[in-house]
Amino acid sequence: MLRFKKIIEGLDVAFFLAIKNLLFKKKMLIMIVVIIGLGFLSTVFSTSVIMGLKFQVEDKAIDMMTGNILIEPKSDEDYIQNVNEIEKKALAIPGVVGISPHINRGVILTDKYGTKAPTQLKVIDPEKEATASSLRENIISGSYLSKNTKGEILIGADITKKYRMQEAFPAVDIDAGEKIMVTFDNGVTKQLKVRGIYGQNFVATDFYVFITKEEAKQVFNATDEEMNIATEIMIKTKERGMEKAVIYKLKQFGITGRIWTWQEKLGVLSQFTDSMLIVSQLTGLIGIIIAFATIYIMIYINVLHKRTQIGIMKAMGINKETILTSYVIQSFFYGVLGGTFGFILTKFIIGYFTVNPIIMPIGEVVPIVESSNYIISFSILLASSLVAGFFPAQGAIKENILDAIFRG
Amino acid sequence: MLYLEVRIMNKKTTRKRVLIKVQDLAKHYTMGSVVTKALKGISFEIYEGEFVGIMGPSGSGKSTALHQLGLLDYPTTGEIIIDGVNVNRLSEIDRSYFRLNKIGYVFQQYRNIPELTALENVYLPLRMLGKPRTYYLKEAKSLLEKVGLEGRLSHHPYELSGGEQQRVAMARALVHKPAILFADEPTANLDTDSGKVILELLKHFNKHFRQTIVMVSHEPEQIKYFDRVIRIRDGLLEKDTNIKFNKRDKL
Numbered sequence: 001m002l003r004f005k006k007i008i009e010g011l012d013v014a015f016f017l018a019i020k021n022l023l024f025k026k027k028m029l030i031m032i033v034v035i036i037g038l039g040f041l042s043t044v045f046s047t048s049v050i051m052g053l054k055f056q057v058e059d060k061a062i063d064m065m066t067g068n069i070l071i072e073p074k075s076d077e078d079y080i081q082n083v084n085e086i087e088k089k090a091l092a093i094p095g096v097v098g099i100s101p102h103i104n105r106g107v108i109l110t111d112k113y114g115t116k117a118p119t120q121l122k123v124i125d126p127e128k129e130a131t132a133s134s135l136r137e138n139i140i141s142g143s144y145l146s147k148n149t150k151g152e153i154l155i156g157a158d159i160t161k162k163y164r165m166q167e168a169f170p171a172v173d174i175d176a177g178e179k180i181m182v183t184f185d186n187g188v189t190k191q192l193k194v195r196g197i198y199g200q201n202f203v204a205t206d207f208y209v210f211i212t213k214e215e216a217k218q219v220f221n222a223t224d225e226e227m228n229i230a231t232e233i234m235i236k237t238k239e240r241g242m243e244k245a246v247i248y249k250l251k252q253f254g255i256t257g258r259i260w261t262w263q264e265k266l267g268v269l270s271q272f273t274d275s276m277l278i279v280s281q282l283t284g285l286i287g288i289i290i291a292f293a294t295i296y297i298m299i300y301i302n303v304l305h306k307r308t309q310i311g312i313m314k315a316m317g318i319n320k321e322t323i324l325t326s327y328v329i330q331s332f333f334y335g336v337l338g339g340t341f342g343f344i345l346t347k348f349i350i351g352y353f354t355v356n357p358i359i360m361p362i363g364e365v366v367p368i369v370e371s372s373n374y375i376i377s378f379s380i381l382l383a384s385s386l387v388a389g390f391f392p393a394q395g396a397i398k399e400n401i402l403d404a405i406f407r408g
Numbered sequence: 409m410l411y412l413e414v415r416i417m418n419k420k421t422t423r424k425r426v427l428i429k430v431q432d433l434a435k436h437y438t439m440g441s442v443v444t445k446a447l448k449g450i451s452f453e454i455y456e457g458e459f460v461g462i463m464g465p466s467g468s469g470k471s472t473a474l475h476q477l478g479l480l481d482y483p484t485t486g487e488i489i490i491d492g493v494n495v496n497r498l499s500e501i502d503r504s505y506f507r508l509n510k511i512g513y514v515f516q517q518y519r520n521i522p523e524l525t526a527l528e529n530v531y532l533p534l535r536m537l538g539k540p541r542t543y544y545l546k547e548a549k550s551l552l553e554k555v556g557l558e559g560r561l562s563h564h565p566y567e568l569s570g571g572e573q574q575r576v577a578m579a580r581a582l583v584h585k586p587a588i589l590f591a592d593e594p595t596a597n598l599d600t601d602s603g604k605v606i607l608e609l610l611k612h613f614n615k616h617f618r619q620t621i622v623m624v625s626h627e628p629e630q631i632k633y634f635d636r637v638i639r640i641r642d643g644l645l646e647k648d649t650n651i652k653f654n655k656r657d658k659l
Contacts, residue, residue: 013536017523024523312519315480316580317508318536319501401480405519 010322017313017322018329021306029337032298036338036381037345039291043284043377044346048367049358050280054273056365057202058266063134064205066265067100067234068243069250072258079103079229080257087128090235093249095242098131100124101230103216106185107209109159111172117159118170121184121209123216123227132236135198135210142176142196149212153182153192157199158206165199165361169207182209188219201363204269288380295338296388299331303392310396311404320397324390331389335382342381343374424455427587427620428477433486434643435472446472448643449486454588457618459611461625461634469643470624471592477622478513478590479503491587508536512581514591518573520565526552526576527561533584544583551579555609571602578606582613589613591623595630607633 007014022029062068073080080086083101090099103123110116126145130136135154136144140163145154157163161171174180176194183189192211199206211219213227237246243261250259263270303310313323350367357364396404435447446469454460462470475481477488479495488495491510498506507513520529527548534544552558555575565573574594581589591610595603611633613619623634631637631651639647 009538010536012538013532016535020523020528308519309521312515312521314504315478315507315513315519316533316536317504317506317511318532319504322536402475405480405515 007321007325010319010325013318014322014325014329017326018333021326022330022333025302028298028302029334032295032334033338033341035294035298036291036334036385037341039287039294040339040342040377040381041346041349042287042291043380044342044369044373045349045367046283046287047277047280047373048346048350048369049365050276051368051370052358052365053360053362054277055368056362057269057273058262060200060202060363061204061266061269062240062262064138064200064202066260066262067098067132068237068240068262069235069246070260070262070265071230071233071235071250071255072260073231074257077257079231080233081229083228083230083233086233086255089253089255090233090246090250093246093253095237095246096235097238098128098133098236099233100128100132101233103227103229104231108183109155109172109174109209110181110183111174112178113173115172116170117172119156119159119207119209121211123213124210125213126210129210132234134200138198138200139196140199142194145195145210145212147212148214149195150215150218151192152195152211152215153180154196154198154210155180155194156206156208157197159209160197163197163199165201165206184219186220190219201361284377288377288384291381292384292388295331295334295385296392299327299334299385299389300392303327303396307396307399307404307407311399311401311406314397314401315405323397324393327389327393328386331385332382334389335385338385339378339381343378346374424457426453427456427458427491428454428622429487429489430454430473430477431487431489433473433476433488434484435469435476435481436484445643447476447483447486447640450640450643450645451486452638452645452648454620454622456587456620457614459614459621459623459633459635461623461631461637462640463625463628463631463637464640464646466626468640470626470640472643473640474590474592474622474624477588478511479507480513508533509584510587512584512586512589514574514577514581514589514594516593516596518565518570518577518597520573520576520580522565525562525564526557526568526572526579529565529576530579530583533580537584547583548579551583552576555579556605569602570598571605574598574602574606575609578609582619587620589619589621591621593624593626595625595627 071080071086087099087101090096105121105123106118107121108116108118125147126149127147140157145152155174158165159169159171160175161173162175164171172180174194176196179191179193181189182192216222217227235246237243247259247261310323314320350369353367357366430453431451432449433447433451434445434449437444437446450473462473464470476483483496493506495503495506521532524532530552531544531548534547549561552561555578557572557575557579560568560572565576568576578594595606598606607630610621610623614621634651636651637649638645639649
């Protein structure tokens, strides 16, 4: 209690000494502030890039693989029936902005050199597909399909030798405008013209081929009624986070089948990106530890150089509590100034990469920082500064006055 | 006639208030198995308004004695009573407060706070005592004027000469009007002229403001400034000489 009283009584002098000390060695102040600021940057920035990457991976998967919601047939059925009715019901749900049923089949592409590339065919209505995925925007050569296109095919970049980003799949030597032999899983082989090549720089989605329903009707010798089925239905919502509410409505409308959110469907991929995030948070933690150690060493050296001064102040009658408080206040300022500098620096850098995204093999990645990340990093660095200031100063003020003055 | 004068002097002395009473003061330092006895039990009294010199050869224990009196160190045995307070019995916080209120200290190497200007160095004890800003500024300026540094108020210690730095240290030690000013060889690092200025100033404060001063010195020519000299040799009190009386004796 007495100690607390002394701290309060000495606050004015503690503040005075702290400010004088901070401003006296401006280079030291700047150095510590920069180090704390860089600690802040390293903590927030790497996490923000991984967050951006995670968001990008998820976004691409949502765009081309799952939509926000994916409906699949019941486990004991091959197809979803009455697709037109499901479409109407789904589009009536607030928040649903697009829907595209797919009929998935197997095909083998054979190029003019006889190279074969087995892959997955998706039968789509191009107009509907454009509401639920980014296929139309991802055309990198040629053009997109139109509703009544026949005799033409869209091919994923990763199964073309010319446009593939990685050699993950067998690829054919083909470009838009050329013709290719397509063998469907019902045994039909047909030469189709390549209408366009699509690619979104994502290994998990750039290996499909697309044809229209009109073309499929010929290939599979099916009527409109027989084509009113789907292997999967992609539903696009206005924004992320609406999935659960939409699924609830879908079930209320009596839509059956296995209904997945994109998180559930992505499964391992989602876990992978979450794991990356944890790794980046660990990297950030190491950044904080390094920043903490640096702050500790610098303040420790600073205090060591001030042993004589601490001894003189004690000899003058300035109590230990006041001296300690002055060092804690200095550390507080180091933390606040460093954190603020780090915040501004990080904001600037994040802002730069938002305007000029980082080019990665997966595509353009924009760093993403949540406000909580800023607050947590700021708080941790501030606490680190206080600890780094408190303990060396506490050690120094305990020293015998004469030892401090004459051996400091 | 001389006997009568001694009687009169003694009578005057005994009428003075005892400000410091030292009883069997000893200080031992232990380094491993070796015990060094810096002070072996000394006793003396210092009266209010006196300018006392503590003298003796190097290693005699004079600075050690001053450190004990100035509450910078703890004696091994013995008692120190300052202004009626047995300082050995004070808690650490009370010792700190006692130093702030009752004691001023001038070190051999000035020991000003480098981050503070001359004015800030001087007003720091008053600010620590919680005095109002107008008061501590006025007092500090006034004292710096008295020591001849009115033109150096906003200078940092590194911008001042040794003599000026020591005058700042002196002003800082006196600003809160301490009961006793301790000075540990305050001229040892100064040239003769600067040293003389410091001694003259100390004498001035002693004479005109009745400031009690206890100063460690090993320079015989400084004796003329003292009222009394306590000589220490090998940790023991060798001699306690009343200089005032001797001066009269010579006359």
